[in-house]
Amino acid sequence: xxxxxxxxxxxxxxxxxxxxxxxxxxxxxxxxxxxxxxxxxxxxxxxxxxxxxxxxxxxxxxxxxxxxxxxxxxxxxxxxxxxxxxxxxxxxxxxxxxxxxxxxxxxxxxxxxxxxxxxxxxxxxxxxxxxxxxxxxxxxxxxxxxxxxxxxxxxxxxxxxxxxxxxxxxxxxxxxxxxxxxxxxxxxxxxxxxxxxxxxxxxxxxxxxxxxxxxxxxxxxxxxxxxxxxxxxxxxxxxxxxxxxxxxxxxxxxxxxxxxx
Amino acid sequence: xxxxxxxxxxxxxxxxxxxxxxxxxxxxxxxxxxxxxxxxxxxxxxxxxxxxxxxxxxxxxxxxxxxxxxxxxxxxxxxxxxxxxxxxxxxxxxxxxxxxxxxxxxxxxxxxxxxxxxxxxxxxxxxxxxxxxxxxxxxxxxxxxxxxxxxxxxxxxxxxxxxxxxxxxxxxxxxxxxxxxxxxxxxxxxxxxxxxxxxxxxxxxxxxxxxxxxxxxxxxxxxxxxxxxxxxxxxxxxxxxxxxxxxxxxxxx
Numbered sequence: 274x275x276x277x278x279x280x281x282x283x284x285x286x287x288x289x290x291x292x293x294x295x296x297x298x299x300x301x302x303x304x305x306x307x308x309x310x311x312x313x314x315x316x317x318x319x320x321x322x323x324x325x326x327x328x329x330x331x332x333x334x335x336x337x338x339x340x341x342x343x344x345x346x347x348x349x350x351x352x353x354x355x356x357x358x359x360x361x362x363x364x365x366x367x368x369x370x371x372x373x374x375x376x377x378x379x380x381x382x383x384x385x386x387x388x389x390x391x392x393x394x395x396x397x398x399x400x401x402x403x404x405x406x407x408x409x410x411x412x413x414x415x416x417x418x419x420x421x422x423x424x425x426x427x428x429x430x431x432x433x434x435x436x437x438x439x440x441x442x443x444x445x446x447x448x449x450x451x452x453x454x455x456x457x458x459x460x461x462x463x464x465x466x467x468x469x470x471x472x473x474x475x476x477x478x479x480x481x482x483x484x485x486x487x488x489x490x491x492x493x494x495x496x497x498x499x500x501x502x503x504x505x506x507x508x509x510x511x512x513x514x515x516x517x518x519x520x521x522x523x524x525x526x527x528x529x530x531x532x533x534x
Numbered sequence: 535x536x537x538x539x540x541x542x543x544x545x546x547x548x549x550x551x552x553x554x555x556x557x558x559x560x561x562x563x564x565x566x567x568x569x570x571x572x573x574x575x576x577x578x579x580x581x582x583x584x585x586x587x588x589x590x591x592x593x594x595x596x597x598x599x600x601x602x603x604x605x606x607x608x609x610x611x612x613x614x615x616x617x618x619x620x621x622x623x624x625x626x627x628x629x630x631x632x633x634x635x636x637x638x639x640x641x642x643x644x645x646x647x648x649x650x651x652x653x654x655x656x657x658x659x660x661x662x663x664x665x666x667x668x669x670x671x672x673x674x675x676x677x678x679x680x681x682x683x684x685x686x687x688x689x690x691x692x693x694x695x696x697x698x699x700x701x702x703x704x705x706x707x708x709x710x711x712x713x714x715x716x717x718x719x720x721x722x723x724x725x726x727x728x729x730x731x732x733x734x735x736x737x738x739x740x741x742x743x744x745x746x747x748x749x750x751x752x753x754x755x756x757x758x759x760x761x762x763x764x765x766x767x768x769x770x771x772x773x774x775x776x777x778x779x780x781x782x783x784x785x786x787x
Contacts, residue, residue: 287785299696343784346628350781362628370622373550375557380550387546388627392539 275359276321277440277471278328278345283354285315285340285495286532312529314340315351316495324439327472327486329503331510336492338475342366342442345473360439360471363389367444368429378404378413378420382432389436399435406461407431408454427454434461441465443474459485483507494529540630544637551641566645567652570600577717589719591748594656598747599716599740601649606682606736607707609642613686614703618694621787631783632776635686639679646675657747665750674742674753674761681735681765687772691779694786714740732757735764 288311315337322328330338343349344356346364371388372381382403386396404410407427417425434441441462459481466472466485476482482503489506491499499506512518513525556563577596581587589595613635623629657664693699714737715723723731732738738761742753 343625348625348628349784364627367622367626370626371550373554375554376550380553384546384550387539387543388623388629390539390628391542393542396542 275324277324277326277358277360278473279321279357280345281319281355283315283318283341283344283351283356284313285337285344285349286311286352287314287340310531310533312531313495314529315344315492316530317354318492318495318497319354320490320497320500322471322473322488324471325466325469326488327466327474327503328488328490329482329486329507330473330475330490330492331477331506332492333514335494337495338492339366339444340495341492342444342473342475345440346442358440361390361437362440362442363433363436363438365430365433365441365443368426368433372417372425372429374418375416377416378409378428381417382413382428385429385432386436389433391436395437403428403431403435406435406457423451430458434458434465438465438470440471440473443472443476445475445477455481494526496526498525540633543629544633544640547633547637548641548644551637552644555641563645563648566648570597570604570649570652573600581717587717591656591660591662594653594660594662595719595744595748596717597653597656598743599714601646601653602678602739602743603711603714603716603736604649605642605646606678606739607710608645609639609682610686610689610707611700611703612642613638613682614689614693614700616686617690617783618697618787624783624787631780632687632773635690636683639682639686643679653747662748663750667746667750667752670742670746670753674739674746674758677758677761677765678735678739681761681768684765684768684770684772688768688775691776691783694783695779710734710736713737715744716740720744732760733764735761735768738764 318337318341320328330341332338340349342364344351345358346362346366347356347358369381369385371385373384376384379400382400383396386399386403391399404413407424407430409424409428409431412420412424420428443462462472462485472485474482474486486503489499489501489503489510490497491506491510499509509518509521513521556565574593574596577600578593581589581596582592616634616638617624617631620634623634624631654664689699689703713731713734720728720731720737720741732741738757742757742761745751745753745757
């Protein structure tokens with residue numbers, strides 16, 4: 274079966290001084306020749322996920338997880354390597370990007386659905402199902418300002434999981450709402466995956482992650498240090514964060530690879 | 535992003551801008567009219583009472599210049615900021631960033647429509663005829679929209695990289711007020727500058743509007759050709775600049 278996502282030798286270099294925002298600083302850095310200093314946020318990362326499978330991306334803060342998602346989503350062009358995503362892509366990277374507190378629940382629903390790539394017809398057909406899923410019947414005519422933060426997240430999540438997609442990118446948002454709602458989200462994601470949607474999740478190790486994802490990818494200072502079945506990758510990663518396995522530490526890169534000039 | 539979704543997405547984003555701007559104002563859309571009305575009264579006082587201008591129907595004359603000028607400056611500034619002020623859309627969802635300045639320009643077009651109704655009201659007040667020449671108005675405004683979109687595509691992309699662009703835009707807007715025939719007439723411009731003056735797309739828009747609304751005639755062909763040429767050049771240049779810089783937005787926001 275064809276791969277839904279394929280990344281080959283992907284590298285991303287961040288140059289903190291290369292993204293100065295004022296002309297004065299830009300000229301300063303040009304003159305001092307420091308504008309090219311940087312490091313590899315992702316270094317030679319390759320992986321493939323077949324259709325209908327789930328990949329969990331784990332790693333410490335700053336390991337490159339969010340950068341990897343941005344590259345897969347096409348938001349960030351890698352400096353080296355290629356990422357191929359032939360199908361339709363939807364993102365759950367920051368719930369409610371584009372939500373506005375002065376708009377009503379309905380207005381935000383339509384807007385967010387449009388941003389996530391739904392057509393007018395799809396929104397019309399699915400609006401009721403989305404509201405049912407979010408359990409927000411009777412609230413949708415009020416402005417978002419009056420919603421609790423849990424209600425806002427539920428609405429955003431409900432819209433996102435009703436978008437048609439071949440690949441769904443999920444960033445740290447599996448903790449939405451109360452335990453009952455989380456269970457429902459989890460069930461919905463499993464359904465999507467069983468229908469052939471490929472999941473790529475960035476999250477902390479949890480039982481939920483294990484049942485959604487059969488593959489694991491462990492990033493450390495921008496390198497893919499483990500890539501394989503979820504259980505094996507998760508076991509190594511757990512051993513690493515608990516400090517149980519001192520030998521493991523020695524095999525890992527100590528810092529991101531620096532670049533200059 | 536599928537093309538079948540682009541129209542719906544654009545409409546939703548424009549509507550959002552419009553609703554958000556007016557929902558918290560008790561006077562609602564009347565704010566759109568207050569600014570041109572006040573400026574019209576002040577300019578009319580200064581140029582008919584202080585300086586004795588010979589231009590007939592002076593308030594209407596002022597509005598024909600002021601409304602296009604206001605539309606240009608406001609939509610250019612908001613469109614220039616549109617990409618830099620929406621990191622949540624640029625960095626978190628796969629969205630065509632070229633859409634953001636377009637949305638900013640289009641949502642200002644809704645204000646423009648309200649203000650053009652004011653022009654129409656004054657036309658009726660002065661008992662001027664509404665002739666078939668009015669069909670030129672959509673044409674010249676469409677050319678102007680294309681020009682502003684092209685210009686904003688370039689400045690909004692540059693603004694992400696260098697945040698000084700905003701101040702350049704605002705300064706140009708201030709200077710531009712004097713290079714558009716708002717309170718003086720085009721006839722007063724010295725002959726040797728007239729041809730060049732018409733290449734200013736905002737001045738050209740004002741002139742074309744005056745031809746239609748005040749003098750009931752088709753805008754001159756040379757003027758229309760200049761507007762078309764300027765719109766095409768800016769659209770191509772804007773698309774080129776945006777395509778060149780697009781891949782750097784994520785890192786700079």
